[in-house]
Amino acid sequence: MATVIELPIETYKGPVDPDWCPGCGDFGVLRSVQQAAGKCGVHPKDLVVVSGIGCSSNLPGFIHAYGIHSLHGRSVPVATGAHLANTDLKVVITGGDGDGYGIGVGHLIHAMRRNLDVTYVVMDNQIYGLTTGQASPTTAKGMKTKSTPAGNFESPLNPLVLAITSGATYVARGFSGEQKQLGDLIAGGIAHKGFALIDVFSPCVTYNKVNTYPYFKERVYKLEDEGYDPTDFYKAIEKAYEWGDRIPLGVVYKTEQETYEDNEPVLKKGPLVKQKLGLPKNVHQELIDEMI
Amino acid sequence: MQEVTIGIAGAAGDGLDKSGDTLAKTCGRLGLHVYAYNSYQSIIRGGHIWLRVRIGDKKVLNHGDNLNAVICLNQDSLERHAPEVNEGGVIIFNADKLKLDPTLVPKGVQSLGLPMKEICKEVEAEHGALQPIMQNTVAVGAILALSKLGLEEASSVMADTFAHKGEKVINLNVSLLKVGYEYALKNAKEFTKEWTFSKKRRPFLTGNEAIAFGAAAAGCKFYSAYPMTPASTILHWMANHATKVDICVKQCEDELSVINMAIGAGIGGVRSMCGTAGGGFALMTEAIGMAGIMEVPVVCVEVQRGGPSTGLPTKTEQGDLFQVYGASQGEFPKLIVAPRDIADCYDTTVNVFNLAEKYQLPVVLITDLLLSEHPETVDPEAFYSDVKINRGELVTEWNPEKQGKFKRFKFTDSGISPRVYPGTEHCNYVSATDDHDEESILISDMFTSPPIRRKISEKRFRKMENLLKELPAPKLEGPADADVTLVCWGSTSGVVAEAAELLTAQGVKTNFLVIKWIVPFHAKEVQELLAKAKKKISVEVNYTSQMARYIKMETGVSMDGHVNRYDGEPLEPKEVAGRVQDILKGKKIDLDVSEDDAKEMAYHYLRTHYAEKLRPVRAVRESANGQGEPVWNIELAERVTGKRGGKMKIGVHTGATYHFEKEPVESK
Numbered sequence: 001m002a003t004v005i006e007l008p009i010e011t012y013k014g015p016v017d018p019d020w021c022p023g024c025g026d027f028g029v030l031r032s033v034q035q036a037a038g039k040c041g042v043h044p045k046d047l048v049v050v051s052g053i054g055c056s057s058n059l060p061g062f063i064h065a066y067g068i069h070s071l072h073g074r075s076v077p078v079a080t081g082a083h084l085a086n087t088d089l090k091v092v093i094t095g096g097d098g099d100g101y102g103i104g105v106g107h108l109i110h111a112m113r114r115n116l117d118v119t120y121v122v123m124d125n126q127i128y129g130l131t132t133g134q135a136s137p138t139t140a141k142g143m144k145t146k147s148t149p150a151g152n153f154e155s156p157l158n159p160l161v162l163a164i165t166s167g168a169t170y171v172a173r174g175f176s177g178e179q180k181q182l183g184d185l186i187a188g189g190i191a192h193k194g195f196a197l198i199d200v201f202s203p204c205v206t207y208n209k210v211n212t213y214p215y216f217k218e219r220v221y222k223l224e225d226e227g228y229d230p231t232d233f234y235k236a237i238e239k240a241y242e243w244g245d246r247i248p249l250g251v252v253y254k255t256e257q258e259t260y261e262d263n264e265p266v267l268k269k270g271p272l273v274k275q276k277l278g279l280p281k282n283v284h285q286e287l288i289d290e291m292i
Numbered sequence: 293m294q295e296v297t298i299g300i301a302g303a304a305g306d307g308l309d310k311s312g313d314t315l316a317k318t319c320g321r322l323g324l325h326v327y328a329y330n331s332y333q334s335i336i337r338g339g340h341i342w343l344r345v346r347i348g349d350k351k352v353l354n355h356g357d358n359l360n361a362v363i364c365l366n367q368d369s370l371e372r373h374a375p376e377v378n379e380g381g382v383i384i385f386n387a388d389k390l391k392l393d394p395t396l397v398p399k400g401v402q403s404l405g406l407p408m409k410e411i412c413k414e415v416e417a418e419h420g421a422l423q424p425i426m427q428n429t430v431a432v433g434a435i436l437a438l439s440k441l442g443l444e445e446a447s448s449v450m451a452d453t454f455a456h457k458g459e460k461v462i463n464l465n466v467s468l469l470k471v472g473y474e475y476a477l478k479n480a481k482e483f484t485k486e487w488t489f490s491k492k493r494r495p496f497l498t499g500n501e502a503i504a505f506g507a508a509a510a511g512c513k514f515y516s517a518y519p520m521t522p523a524s525t526i527l528h529w530m531a532n533h534a535t536k537v538d539i540c541v542k543q544c545e546d547e548l549s550v551i552n553m554a555i556g557a558g559i560g561g562v563r564s565m566c567g568t569a570g571g572g573f574a575l576m577t578e579a580i581g582m583a584g585i586m587e588v589p590v591v592c593v594e595v596q597r598g599g600p601s602t603g604l605p606t607k608t609e610q611g612d613l614f615q616v617y618g619a620s621q622g623e624f625p626k627l628i629v630a631p632r633d634i635a636d637c638y639d640t641t642v643n644v645f646n647l648a649e650k651y652q653l654p655v656v657l658i659t660d661l662l663l664s665e666h667p668e669t670v671d672p673e674a675f676y677s678d679v680k681i682n683r684g685e686l687v688t689e690w691n692p693e694k695q696g697k698f699k700r701f702k703f704t705d706s707g708i709s710p711r712v713y714p715g716t717e718h719c720n721y722v723s724a725t726d727d728h729d730e731e732s733i734l735i736s737d738m739f740t741s742p743p744i745r746r747k748i749s750e751k752r753f754r755k756m757e758n759l760l761k762e763l764p765a766p767k768l769e770g771p772a773d774a775d776v777t778l779v780c781w782g783s784t785s786g787v788v789a790e791a792a793e794l795l796t797a798q799g800v801k802t803n804f805l806v807i808k809w810i811v812p813f814h815a816k817e818v819q820e821l822l823a824k825a826k827k828k829i830s831v832e833v834n835y836t837s838q839m840a841r842y843i844k845m846e847t848g849v850s851m852d853g854h855v856n857r858y859d860g861e862p863l864e865p866k867e868v869a870g871r872v873q874d875i876l877k878g879k880k881i882d883l884d885v886s887e888d889d890a891k892e893m894a895y896h897y898l899r900t901h902y903a904e905k906l907r908p909v910r911a912v913r914e915s916a917n918g919q920g921e922p923v924w925n926i927e928l929a930e931r932v933t934g935k936r937g938g939k940m941k942i943g944v945h946t947g948a949t950y951h952f953e954k955e956p957v958e959s960k
């Protein structure tokens with residue numbers, strides 16, 4: 001393995017400053033993504049940050065990298081295409097809970113089962129921030145939002161369980177109030193070969209008055225402090241269900257598996273973008289001959 | 293000039309396509325031209341399949357409206373198609389299993405029942421019991437004999453087709469051909485004259501294969517799709533040839549993923565394409581706009597089938613023009629093109645990859661089921677290998693000291709800005725769906741700027757002005773001083789070309805206009821051209837004459853009449869000529885249920901309700917009799933015994949079924 005030359009966080013300072021509400025959890029996530037890219041030594045020319053639509057999905061505009069700020073819910077397929085086109089790139093997907101677990105959840109499940117070699121950071125604020133505070137797929141039962149004035153009566157989705165059972169090979173949870181750990185978790189995801197999902201508590205200080213910084217500060221603990229072994233599939237599922245007074249942060253599940261890219265035969269000849277275009281004369285003729 | 297049309301009819305799963313292939317490839321190797329059309333249904337087994345193979349010593353442009361010979365593989369096919377055979381032709385069937393009612397045989401048509409068991413005895417002795425599907429090969433042998441195509445070339449086709457299965461299987465198939473060939477020579481008369489074989493070998497392929505081949509030749513590196521008829525055969529070609537042509541082929545979870553992946557690959561720097569039918573395209577529309585605002589090159593193939601909704605999955609139609617035209621919210625440049633035939637599918641695909649990259653926009657290549665799935669022999673020269681690849685203004689290196697700041701959406705006269713792909717130093721930018729300034733910084737929210745918005749919109753649309761200049765304007769084909777100008781698009785052009793000749797021969801001088809480049813549109817040229825035309829008639833496989841409406845919108849020119857077909861089947865030349873003659877005479881189109889329609893409708897109900905135990909015999913038109921409209925009174929017979937089976941009444945105007953009873957029916 002090539003030695004990693006770490007880069008300072010300033011390397012990734014974006015062209016404009018974020019316009020998130022003061023105190024928004026996403027500031028911390030942005031910093032952690034920058035930290036992680038630096039820690040992994042990813043040159044900004046080789047870093048592609050892909051998002052959908054939402055407050056959180058504005059992140060690619062605030063980081064010095066290549067960015068794709070795509071459609072609501074479509075970051076995963078766009079990122080898949082970009083990565084398959086050029087596997088030399090490091091692709092980090094960033095977005096919200098609505099974007100990833102709501103409108104885009106179909107793509108997410110399939111990307112995980114394919115074990116695509118990308119990293120996905122979900123800024124999970126359990127609310128639709130950009131559209132001013134409606135319920136999201138991770139909004140707690142009973143919570144009042146603009147679209148659930150009498151209290152949400154749907155059960156929230158558990159992203160960690162979904163990820164582990166769908167085939168993601170690196171599943172972690174972070175908190176934007178624990179920035180150092182979050183940076184390490186994202187760096188772990190980038191370094192990991194395969195699909196990494198990092199669900200991050202990233203409080204929306206404007207529209208979610210329940211799942212706040214103090215709410216999480218009181219409850220979270222770090223798995224690494226307890227000597228937790230993330231390689232056991234069934235223990236991981238059990239851990240992923242832990243919620244309430246104690247909520248785990250850290251790598252919940254990790255395994256080494258073949259990636260989609262490992263098995264795509266055409267990529268054996270190198271990244272698509274570096275391959276020659278068009279057909280050699282003899283192949284062209286063979287294609288005609290097989291139709292005669 | 294000689295041409296013949298051979299029909300092969302049976303149930304899905306009878307292996308009809310294989311027989312058609314053998315016949316067509318044989319002709320393709322002999323130097324003859326072939327156009328085949330298969331009106332199959334979306335059922336894996338069962339259902340009625342009707343494959344027509346039109347063969348000519350000159351190029352044939354459609355499946356035509358003749359039938360010189362037919363191979364019927366089941367009773368239903370025999371009943372339906374035997375009466376359609378032209379004088380001098382022949383009906384071929386398995387006499388061991390099927391019975392041909394002599395009243396169904398038209399005057400001057402030969403009936404050739406093949407005693408399969410008997411004539412295959414020796415082959416069976418050598419190779420063991422034959423599978424039912426092998427009777428097809430015997431029948432093909434008979435056709436080869438009676439249409440003077442010889443055995444030699446067909447045997448070489450068999451040898452290539454079964455090369456992977458070994459000598460024994462090849463021998464078996466060649467023997468079967470021979471058995472049919474010899475029996476036919478002894479027991480029937482040939483129905484063609486001697487051919488002159490040029491021996492020019494021509495590939496036999498579908499529009500979808502030509503598109504896939506064209507994409508590979510143009511350097512496409514990524515193809516994504518979700519299975520949907522009639523676009524799936526592009527996916528199949530790609531999957532089968534992926535490692536040969538080095539294309540990464542991705543079957544996705546849905547069409548949203550399909551197009552978004554293709555766009556992602558486009559941003560990543562490779563030539564990418566995706567394909568779908570109308571329903572899948574409906575799911576893709578939001579992303580078409582994304583490619584528009586991000587200025588990403590991507591090619592999307594939209595194959596039309598009968599709509600709306602799931603509609604007629606395996607039938608043809610040209611009903612999606614406005615869907616592709618209106619695809620996605622807002623205004624942005626996109627290119628819409630409709631290739632007209634199989635050779636054009638290749639050429640168009642090759643070209644649009646260059647245009648997509650040069651103008652940095654989404655391309656919708658719109659075809660239809662007929663074009664995408666019918667196979668045809670095409671001159672091999674159409675598949676040229678010296679493909680010019682032009683990647684447009686693609687930046688591969690940037691020196692900020694010398695060149696200043698890289699601006700991905702730089703405002704330029706041409707409207708084209710420098711493109712770059714990730715991995716290039718000093719060129720970082722964001723591809724955003726929010727509108728943005730030259731440097732890709734959003735102007736949608738925190739920073740808004742009406743003048744920048746105006747200027748970037750103008751920049752994007754300037755690309756369209758320049759693109760239009762590069763595209764060839766449509767031209768009239770046929771006599772310049774025509775009385776009638778037919779207007780069409782896509783696969784309908786093949787029928788229209790022949791109908792125009794037919795009309796001219798009938799004394800109505802006719803030329804025609806094929807619209808290929810739809811967006812951007814040569815409004816000025818088309819306006820001038822149509823303004824001079826005496827009578828303008830649109831010919832489309834849809835209900836609402838979408839191209840005629842589009843032309844009116846773009847040019848203000850209205851058609852004098854419309855020919856439409858919207859029953860799932862393609863138009864035929866005589867049909868078009870007849871309808872044009874009617875329009876010229878001011879005759880209103882007759883939408884009543886014809887006698888043939890009535891029988892066809894009866895077949896439908898008999899199949900669905902009585903498992904085909906009955907068949908329609910005769911239809912007699914009767915007055916209203918309390919039904920509120922005249923009816924076709926259809927007499928039904930038991931299929932096996934021919935005994936009376938009941939009756940059915942179908943409304944002449946509405947097509948409603950009023951009576952449907954099985955025997956006993958009291959005699960009058």
Ligand SMILES: Cc1ncc(C[n+]2csc(CCOP(=O)(O)OP(=O)(O)O)c2C)c(N)n1
Pocket residue numbers: 053054055056057072095096097098099100123125127128129130131136204
């Ligand atoms: C197709 C589509 N539907 C709806 C929207 C409106 N919309 C924009 S962002 C958003 C929800 C964002 O929620 P989340 O992903 O959790 O991001 P957050 O703002 O909370 O960070 C919605 C519904 C859209 N842009 N596109």
Ligand code: SF4
Pocket residue numbers: 019020021023024025026055056125129130203204205206207
């Ligand atoms: S609305 Fe909520 S999620 Fe959006 S920027 Fe403000 S605090 Fe952050």
Ligand SMILES: [Mg+2]
Pocket residue numbers: 054096097098123124125126127128129136
């Ligand atoms: Mg959210």
